[in-house]
Amino acid sequence: MLAVVLAHFVAAMMAPALVRLLGRRAFLALALVPLVTTVWAFSLYGDVRDGGTVTTVVRWVPGLDLELAFAVGTLQWVMLLIVAGIGVLVMSYCAWYFKDGDKGLVIFTTSFTAFVGAMLGLVMSDDLLVLFVFWELTTIFSFLLIGFEPTKRASRLAAMEALIVTTLGGLVMFVGMLLLGQEAGTHRISEILADPPSGTPVTIAILLMLVGALSKSAIFPFHFWLPGAMAAPTPVSAYLHAASMVKAGIYLVALLAPAFATVPGWHLSLLTLGTVTMLLAGWRALRQIDIKLLLAYGTVSQLGFLTVIFAIGSQTAALAGLAVLLGHALFKATLFLVVGIVDKQTGTRDLHELSGVGRAMPAVAAAAVLAGFSMAGIPPLLGFVGKETVFSGLIELAHGETAGVPGWAGWLVVAGLVAGSALTVGYTTRFLWGAFASKPGVPATKVKPLNPAFAVSPIVLAALSLGLGFAGAALTTAFSPYADTLVAGEHEEYLALWHGFGLPLLFSVVAVVGGLALFWVREPLCRFQKRTALSVNAEGVYRFLMRGVDRMAVEVTGTFQRGSVAAYLAIILGVVLLLPGYAVVRGLLGDETRINVIAYDRLAQPVIGAVIVVAALSTVRSRRRMRAVILAGVTGYGCALLFLVHGAPDIALTQVLVETVSLVVFVLVLRRLPEHFTNRPLSRQRFWRMGLAALFAVAVAGFLLTTGSAREAEPISATFPEASKEFAYGNNIVNTTLVDMRAWDTMGEIAVLVAAATGVASLIFLDTRMSGIRRVYDIPYPEGVEKQPTQPGRRVWLPGPRTMSPDRRSIIFEVVTRLIFHVILVFAIYLLIAGHNEPGGGFAAGMVTGLALMVRYLAGGRYELDEAAPIDAGILIGTGLFIAAASGLGPMIFGGTVLQSYDTYLQIPLLGEIHLVSSVFFDIGVYLVVVGLILDLLRTFGSRLDRQIVRAEKKADGSPDDATTEQAVV
Amino acid sequence: MDVNLTLVIVCAALVGCGVYLLLERSLTRVLVGLVLLSNGVNIMFLVASGRAGTSPLVGSSDPEDMADPLPQALVLTAIVITLGTIAFLLAMAHRSWQINGNDDVQDDTEDAAIRKLAYDDATSDSYGLTTDGQHEDDPEEDGAV
Numbered sequence A: 001m002l003a004v005v006l007a008h009f010v011a012a013m014m015a016p017a018l019v020r021l022l023g024r025r026a027f028l029a030l031a032l033v034p035l036v037t038t039v040w041a042f043s044l045y046g047d048v049r050d051g052g053t054v055t056t057v058v059r060w061v062p063g064l065d066l067e068l069a070f071a072v073g074t075l076q077w078v079m080l081l082i083v084a085g086i087g088v089l090v091m092s093y094c095a096w097y098f099k100d101g102d103k104g105l106v107i108f109t110t111s112f113t114a115f116v117g118a119m120l121g122l123v124m125s126d127d128l129l130v131l132f133v134f135w136e137l138t139t140i141f142s143f144l145l146i147g148f149e150p151t152k153r154a155s156r157l158a159a160m161e162a163l164i165v166t167t168l169g170g171l172v173m174f175v176g177m178l179l180l181g182q183e184a185g186t187h188r189i190s191e192i193l194a195d196p197p198s199g200t201p202v203t204i205a206i207l208l209m210l211v212g213a214l215s216k217s218a219i220f221p222f223h224f225w226l227p228g229a230m231a232a233p234t235p236v237s238a239y240l241h242a243a244s245m246v247k248a249g250i251y252l253v254a255l256l257a258p259a260f261a262t263v264p265g266w267h268l269s270l271l272t273l274g275t276v277t278m279l280l281a282g283w284r285a286l287r288q289i290d291i292k293l294l295l296a297y298g299t300v301s302q303l304g305f306l307t308v309i310f311a312i313g314s315q316t317a318a319l320a321g322l323a324v325l326l327g328h329a330l331f332k333a334t335l336f337l338v339v340g341i342v343d344k345q346t347g348t349r350d351l352h353e354l355s356g357v358g359r360a361m362p363a364v365a366a367a368a369v370l371a372g373f374s375m376a377g378i379p380p381l382l383g384f385v386g387k388e389t390v391f392s393g394l395i396e397l398a399h400g401e402t403a404g405v406p407g408w409a410g411w412l413v414v415a416g417l418v419a420g421s422a423l424t425v426g427y428t429t430r431f432l433w434g435a436f437a438s439k440p441g442v443p444a445t446k447v448k449p450l451n452p453a454f455a456v457s458p459i460v461l462a463a464l465s466l467g468l469g470f471a472g473a474a475l476t477t478a479f480s481p482y483a484d485t486l487v488a489g490e491h492e493e494y495l496a497l498w499h500g501f502g503l504p505l506l507f508s509v510v511a512v513v514g515g516l517a518l519f520w521v522r523e524p525l526c527r528f529q530k531r532t533a534l535s536v537n538a539e540g541v542y543r544f545l546m547r548g549v550d551r552m553a554v555e556v557t558g559t560f561q562r563g564s565v566a567a568y569l570a571i572i573l574g575v576v577l578l579l580p581g582y583a584v585v586r587g588l589l590g591d592e593t594r595i596n597v598i599a600y601d602r603l604a605q606p607v608i609g610a611v612i613v614v615a616a617l618s619t620v621r622s623r624r625r626m627r628a629v630i631l632a633g634v635t636g637y638g639c640a641l642l643f644l645v646h647g648a649p650d651i652a653l654t655q656v657l658v659e660t661v662s663l664v665v666f667v668l669v670l671r672r673l674p675e676h677f678t679n680r681p682l683s684r685q686r687f688w689r690m691g692l693a694a695l696f697a698v699a700v701a702g703f704l705l706t707t708g709s710a711r712e713a714e715p716i717s718a719t720f721p722e723a724s725k726e727f728a729y730g731n732n733i734v735n736t737t738l739v740d741m742r743a744w745d746t747m748g749e750i751a752v753l754v755a756a757a758t759g760v761a762s763l764i765f766l767d768t769r770m771s772g773i774r775r776v777y778d779i780p781y782p783e784g785v786e787k788q789p790t791q792p793g794r795r796v797w798l799p800g801p802r803t804m805s806p807d808r809r810s811i812i813f814e815v816v817t818r819l820i821f822h823v824i825l826v827f828a829i830y831l832l833i834a835g836h837n838e839p840g841g842g843f844a845a846g847m848v849t850g851l852a853l854m855v856r857y858l859a860g861g862r863y864e865l866d867e868a869a870p871i872d873a874g875i876l877i878g879t880g881l882f883i884a885a886a887s888g889l890g891p892m893i894f895g896g897t898v899l900q901s902y903d904t905y906l907q908i909p910l911l912g913e914i915h916l917v918s919s920v921f922f923d924i925g926v927y928l929v930v931v932g933l934i935l936d937l938l939r940t941f942g943s944r945l946d947r948q949i950v951r952a953e954k955k956a957d958g959s960p961d962d963a964t965t966e967q968a969v970v
Numbered sequence B: 001m002d003v004n005l006t007l008v009i010v011c012a013a014l015v016g017c018g019v020y021l022l023l024e025r026s027l028t029r030v031l032v033g034l035v036l037l038s039n040g041v042n043i044m045f046l047v048a049s050g051r052a053g054t055s056p057l058v059g060s061s062d063p064e065d066m067a068d069p070l071p072q073a074l075v076l077t078a079i080v081i082t083l084g085t086i087a088f089l090l091a092m093a094h095r096s097w098q099i100n101g102n103d104d105v106q107d108d109t110e111d112a113a114i115r116k117l118a119y120d121d122a123t124s125d126s127y128g129l130t131t132d133g134q135h136e137d138d139p140e141e142d143g144a145v
Helices: A002-043 A074-097 A105-124 A128-146 A153-184 A189-194 A200-216 A225-231 A234-243 A247-260 A266-285 A291-312 A315-346 A362-376 A382-398 A407-436 A452-469 A472-483 A503-520 A522-532 A538-560 A565-589 A604-621 A625-646 A649-670 A684-710 A716-726 A733-741 A743-765 A811-834 A842-868 A873-893 A919-957 B005-022 B027-048 B069-100 B109-120 B125-130
Strands: A054-061 A066-072 A903-908 A912-917
Touching: A002 A074, A002 A105, A066 A074, A066 A105, A066 A128, A074 A105, A074 A234, A074 A247, A074 A315, A074 A452, A074 A472, A105 A128, A105 A234, A105 A247, A128 A153, A128 A189, A128 A200, A128 A225, A128 A234, A153 A189, A153 A200, A153 A225, A153 A538, A189 A247, A200 A247, A200 A266, A225 A234, A225 A291, A234 A291, A234 A315, A247 A291, A247 A315, A266 A291, A266 A407, A291 A315, A291 A382, A291 A407, A315 A362, A315 A382, A315 A407, A315 A452, A315 A472, A362 A382, A362 A407, A362 A452, A362 A503, A382 A407, A382 A452, A382 A503, A407 A503, A503 A522, A538 B109, A538 B125, A565 A684, A604 A625, A604 B005, A604 B027, A625 A649, A625 B005, A625 B027, A649 A733, A649 A842, A649 A919, A649 B027, A649 B069, A684 B005, A684 B027, A716 A733, A716 B069, A733 A743, A733 A842, A733 A919, A733 B069, A743 A873, A743 A919, A743 B069, A811 A842, A811 A919, A842 A919, A873 A919, A912 A919, A919 B069, B005 B027, B027 B069
Parallel strands: none
Antiparallel strands: A054 A066, A903 A912
16 A cells, blocks of 8 residues: 555656656646556455455554554545545546646646645555654645645745645644554554543544644634635646545544544534534635635535534444545536636636536536536435435434434534535535526627547546436445444434435425525625625634734744844853753752862962962953953963863873964964954943853852762773773873773864864965965065075075065074974974873874974964975875774774774884884874864964965055965955 | 862853853954863863872872873863864954954844844734735736736
8 A cells, every 4th residue: 555655656756757758648647546546446345345444564663663554444445536536537637727838737747646645645544643744745735736826926825824724733633643642552543443542631632633634624713725725726626625635634533433423522613613614615605706716615615514424423424424525526526627627718717707608518517517416415416315314314413312412402403504505505506507507698708619538527527426326225335334333323324315205305405495595596695795794704813813923923033033142142141040050059958968078189279270260350351352362371371280280191281282372373363453352331231241150150160069069979980090901002091081982082073173174274265275385495585685605405494584574583583493393393203102101192292293383483484384394284184084084994894893992012123112002093193183283273374364464564565466476365 | 079169169260251251242352251161161170070189190100099081081172172163263253354344243134134023013024925915916926017
């Protein structure tokens, strides 16, 4: 059965190609799929005739107990035949309805075919969640099909309205389904129906599901979307909004009725709303001028009728319900298809303009008359057969044979439905007269010649309405397995044309006579309706509600989405204060909470701490950028000291290095920014901020005190010293943690560094990082500097400074640089290799190397930097990332796990034995990434900004840009 | 576990100052605030790691006396990531200065437009497009022109 659904989806995917190939004839090819489905559905008859079900279960998401479960019993079988069979006829009708060049034909065929699949899935699914998925799929395809002409405003509005109403109902239904599934312990529909749970939650679940059913089937108060949906092309109206999709709600009611018809509120809501819908829509149909809209209101009316029938939940009603369901699908599809033909051949649907169409198209008119008779309940058509049994069921209801419905209420329903039937006869007559009759005083409408093939589908459907009217016995046999699942009445009921004289026949006669009378007084009636029309209608309420929702969204967005980063941060911080802050306060007030504090571990801590606090407060107060940065640096160095005192040399070292690098980077950028911060008036906001910050600080302190004091368990790192030696082959536990035990963290971290470096480069270079590395010998001497003669073949060791103007050079700095550059590099390599056992490691080594490069840059300018590292930073970063990744994946080649470490001992002459651990390669990768990052920072914040400054100076001097030496700045 | 009060105070001071600066408009101050905040958070790790001890180097002392190595590894990672963040924010501050002439964080103009809608008690554009608004079809839109 899954294959049936999938076949339609596959066909839908092939539809665009078919349309390109065959044009509108593609519909005929696509109709083959539902045709095969129809034949298959007929073949199931033998299985379902005796009350059996055909099931398929495909596992979908085992973890969620989600299975693609399908089951076909009698009810599903009837729906299958309606959906697939009418699908075939409507699709073949489309082949003549559309023209080859019609816009949107591709998306129409695709959506339509996919809709058939979704609808089949809906009626076959035996799992609530799967049912919901298909339910919403039909909503989406319906949306696409109503919005067939997206450039038309009316089309868009109607599509949106239908979508919102049915989706809202669908979501409510979904809540009900989840609740029901929870109560029943399974989502399998057949199991729930076999052993229905009960209780208040179940009642709520069922009522919620009914909201979905009512919205889908356009029952009051959701009825207004359906007439709006008539903006869709007529085949869509015929199929989705008459024969199949709107029946989904009815189907759900019919599905639930055997098990849940007795839950409180079921009869009250469904019988009332159904009757109201039938009367209201029938009444409004009598006034319509557009024959398509007339049918649309008629459909709403009939859907109300069907809801009442299935809601009764008795055997007779169920039997009648299936007959009316089938009958309605046949006659309503016929009538809509006829409207499509009339519309296409005459160019109008206004019943005041149409005249003499019946004479021009007798066969079409005959089909319409048959279908109309079936709708009105005239013998010998299927509609009459169904209606007779409906009335029998209603009489049972009025006699109080249905539990939970008192007799007087039953009589009210009877009266309502008889009146509704009279309205049905009235608007049916109005429709037939309006579409086909020759009206006095109206010139005969011009009718284009009709292609007979166009009329095949409605004629076939009308013939079925007629033929099945005589097949009462066969239908009784076919439908009874479903009816037998419900409570039987006093009499064994059956479907037939002739039940003898009795109340049902009387009701039919009353309805027909009443309907004809309504038609007779149509002119005064229309005037009366116009006078009494209410100013409030459901659509107005819908608009009012939608406007309210939109206004609320605007207000909420306007209040909270201030567009100011500070405001967002304040909200976030406020939440931190509220939730964890509240927990801290509660914890502190609790009886069992004990706060254990010591003043300090080492005497140095309070001293360093005081310096840090003073520096932090001064940072906040400073009005100069540079000062703020330097004071912040002081807190950083202070932290490094605290780390050292605490017994953490590795982070102390890294902190010092990072602090130095960031200071230099800050200075490099701040030389471009104004000295002072933008002056801002002292405002009330500032006190707010102070208060928030102070509260936050207190909350953090409280949090630390409570959580720290509450800790009892042994830290997980207790095993680290042993693991470090055993598995990572190193003595420095922090380093082995980074490159082995928690190497994934480090991997993520260097990825962040790569991203940051890339971000910086793109913000400063804007176009490409490859700005070209230029060596010193390419650069001309500055003006006023003469080349010092040197011996041929000898190279100046620090060549960069000569490119700078003399007043920017510092001889002492250059000399110091010459002395210490290599020393620093050697130290870096030592840190890299020794890091596994002593303080150090890839990060520290990378930072130290970066500092060495920084010294060269500061001493000799940007060309000196290129001399020191004639390589693109991106290459370094990429290589580093690659080496780290490769060394992580490497162990897998030897059958190990990712990032596993191996060790070996190497004998090297002079140096002695070296203990080599494979994770050193990972560290080398980290090292290269860090060096690359710092090189990138120097190139961007250093070299690039240098060039921008030179350019700005030249511009200030009025000399033209030297395009050969300076790149253009965007 | 005993909590080191000195470190708690240092941490709270750094976090408080950091948060105050973070709420400022100037991107440079935000950046400095971030530096203070991250220093404060690093100290927080120190508080959580318990008593001070000897360096966590196997063989150098008794493992019982060592400072907890795991928070140290986490802090090391945090320090380096802070450097990356600072660099990126600096680049943003510079770019903002280059374009706007200052490094102030600007308010979003789209959000200001929504605030104006709320002030005017008006509906959003999407409401007019999908639910209501002008009832007549735009002739040009329908291709009638």
